[in-house]
């Protein structure tokens with residue numbers, strides 16, 4: 001199913017403008033991630049798609065060719081995984097998963113067969129008869145997913161499905177969830193505030209900030225060609241290089257950098273992995289901190305900009321705090337962006 | 343464990359208190375089973391007085407049970423949806439409404455009865471029917487049902503549960519039947535037992551509302567104390583105990599369960 005949203009906006013009764021007019025399309029079988037900091041309106045948009053929130057007038061939500069803007073939630077046939085999972089505590093795992101089929105009056109034999117299928121897909125076969133209160137966090141998450149998928153929804157909506165888990169479990173379940181979503185081949189919208197989650201799971205990412213859609217595109221595109229400093233900072237933690245631009249060169253306290261040709265922006269950013277230690281580099285600074293993190297060192301350098309600039313250093317040896325170093329940043333790695341309107 | 347003086351005092355006070363509560367009850371029960379109270383146990387044991395109570399007051403016992411069941415039915419039908427509505431719309435208005443429902447708790451039963459008499463006293467058919475007493479009992483017990491169910495509903499994440507049921511295709515009525523009621527069951531159970539126990543034991547209000555042909559169990563009890571021989575009155579107490587004690591125990595159990603959930 002293709003989801004089309006046009007001009008969607010939401011103003012809460014207390015006057016909070018949680019979502020400003022937004023357009024979005026999610027293609028058949030595509031997994032789209034809504035990514036943004038807390039309070040930017042991700043859940044609001046997801047709930048508008050589900051039909052749990054009444055959007056402002058002028059909003060249009062289409063499932064394929066059908067306008068569902070005014071269709072009640074129980075008739076939209078969406079599958080939703082809630083942040084808290086919201087499993088029914090009065091039912092077993094099997095009854096939870098079968099609930100959607102039961103209220104739709106699917107005959108018993110067919111219902112049992114479908115539940116068994118989904119149980120197997122989500123590797124829950126051994127727990128079918130358990131009470132949901134006797135499950136681990138990871139198992140609960142799989143039950144929530146299985147319950148949403150059992151009635152074969154037109155679209156799957158997930159609101160931070162991993163955030164209720166502890167950090168170690170979250171990393172391992174992230175890849176598992178990505179694999180399961182691919183297996184279902186369903187159109188899905190996935191809300192998260194964790195960029196690693198979005199990068200790992202989504203085909204395309206929609207970055208939101210303060211109720212506004214900032215940029216929508218494949219993960220690589222957002223990473224390599226962000227359109228705003230917000231996106232650059234949010235995806236891959238780009239660091240600002242505040243300096244004046246003179247004749248196509250960026251003038252910093254620690255030296256001059258040539259800018260890529262033909263740019264019109266005014267703010268320059270760089271990521272730590274694109275800052276190289278190089279004795280012949282044009283920038284000079286002093287090492288402030290050195291942190292070893294397995295495959296590489298993360299080195300904090302003072303004197304280049306007003307703040308500490310970080311470099312990811314893959315070598316076997318690292319300079320010590322206090323050492324003077326020279327840095328190189330290739331012109332192609334600089335992100336030159338227009339000033340954010342705020 | 344050595345019996346030191348403070349410990350001995352503690353034990354003595356505890357035993358005395360227990361005796362203070364239990365001895366009269368035992369005495370009363372025994373009195374209902376002895377052939378002649380004034381000659382004491384030596385006169386022998388008998389069930390004759392219990393039989394006599396049944397002969398004289400069977401109507402009261404049946405009326406009380408009927409009233410309790412009807413009262414339970416009405417408080418369930420009104421109280422559960424009311425608690426649900428209050429839980430779904432938390433806010434100032436709901437709090438005020440909740441206090442308003444609870445008002446009969448603070449007003450003495452006699453005053454409540456007087457108000458009912460003033461309001462409906464002239465409607466003779468209604469005034470002399472058992473439903474008149476039922477109205478009093480419902481007013482008095484409803485807050486217990488509402489509060490008990492409300493406490494359990496507030497303790498669970500009702501909104502998310504209902505929303506997830508809705509995305510799965512359940513209409514509002516289906517959600518109420520399959521999600522709200524089963525999950526509120528411990529509260530409903532605790533509320534139900536409280537309502538039945540209160541309705542069976544209620545005296546103040548019922549005494550004001552009753553007519554000579556409509557005596558409930560406690561009103562009959564007062565009547566037997568006033569006009570029957572001591573053995574019959576005591577046997578009456580025994581009957582009352584037999585009915586109310588299991589209810590009290592079940593109520594304790596259900597309330598514990600409801601509290602465990604709301605924690």
Ligand SMILES: Nc1ncnc2c1ncn2[C@@H]1O[C@H](COP(=O)(O)OP(=O)(O)OP(=O)(O)O)[C@@H](O)[C@H]1O
Pocket residue numbers: 012013014016017018036037038039040041042043044045193
């Ligand atoms: N029922 C409500 N009434 C008023 N304001 C609300 C309501 N729900 C959300 N908001 C506000 O709308 C804005 C967007 O909320 P939303 O829940 O969509 O954010 P989010 O991106 O999902 O954040 P998070 O990552 O913390 O879940 C926030 O400022 C929030 O305070």
Ligand SMILES: [Mg+2]
Pocket residue numbers: 042043044159
């Ligand atoms: Mg949210």
